[in-house]
Amino acid sequence: MFALVDCNNFYASCERVFNPALNGKPIAVLSNNDGCVIARSNEAKALGIPMGAPAFEYKHLFLKHNIHVFSSNYALYGDMSSRVMSLLANFSPDIEIYSIDEAFLKFEGFQYFNLQEIGEIMRKQVIRGTGIPISIGFAPTKALTKVANKIAKKFTERTQGVYIIDTEEKRVKALKWTAIEDVWGVGRKHAKRLRALNINNAYQFTLQSDDWVRKHMSVIGLRLKHDLEGKPTLNLETPNTKKSIATTRSFEGMITDYAALQERVATFAVSCAEKLRHQNSHTNAVMVFLHTNGFRKDLPQYYRNVVIKTENPTNSSFDLIKTAHKALESIYKKGLHYKKAGVIVMNLTPEDQKQFSLFSHENPKHQPLMAIVDRLNASYGNNKVKFGSQSLGRQWKMKQERLSPRYSTHINDIIRVKV
């Protein structure tokens, strides 16, 4: 059996842990730059705040219903997530941390155990240890645990937050209850196509032939179908090093100036280089992209990206800045209003599998220098050491007007109790 553990309204729950006055109150958490709503408490959902809602369009509703709005506080959420995951790891040695708020666990050899009881103990321990409420779905396959989890969450009173699909009858009933667009792995496009063919729920989807599913939804769809049928196709995935690393940002305003874009791109390249060194990888291809503002129909639109190969596999900030600038130069068009840019490094190889070029050599000074930069940044805070092409004067800051304190990771933000 597999289990899927999902934290309920995770970001909103994190905000509540250190501010219990928020219990029962509507909460919305915003994306970077306070742009869109990316998490809502049940109360906020009930008030009609949709996922992805632009914050400025819903300002009046926030005020009207006294919705507590927060900028996203990833220092807090990341720390709370690792606490939850470490508690879950006590229940099974086979755990796959699927996202910041979800984990799959494998329960092998538990056929004589009462999974309902185990689930309820997990819930109690996590809420006692972290304050975060969770829901748990047990089933013979990963896709079915997603369905079971949804039922556990939807009918918390009846299920105690734990639901087990362990019979054919329960499987069929659960799949008939699950709307096609709610199936894990069926996105908006496929859901629309399936609905048009009168395939409205997960059960109807499993009744289609393998060939049909393979043809219309590729092997991914076919694997999903088998998993929903109760034939384990998807297994726990072991954590791999990343295959690509990206740093991309929307700007608070719009940028027309080439020098300002150069500075932003250099900063993104430095960030990618740091992430590369963190996982001991090198890249040999750097992609830079530029976007104008798609919402401004009155302005000319432009989207372009380019990939440039580096001379050698590298994770040096200097090399990546140089390559990213070369890429930017080739796609920059004067007179446009840019809203977003990003740097993505690809073709990552581990340290011990670097393939060198016959005709060019890496600068031997870079590696020790980068190690010192990383050490200084680790000791004195990120971005204390900057590179020449990054701005020393201007501080690019994300709009985060409603940021809560980093209660659990920053000594100055630690909670104070008056006695």
Next chain:
DNA sequence: TCTGGGGTCCTCCACCTG
């Protein structure tokens, strides 16, 4: 005025090579 960021996998197609 204000609309996120970071990933993965698969398919299709053009191109190259034997």
Next chain:
DNA sequence: TCTGCAGGTGGAGGACCC
């Protein structure tokens, strides 16, 4: 030397996830 075919590869784009 030319042509046709088959298989491999890499880039672009689409679909999905959180």
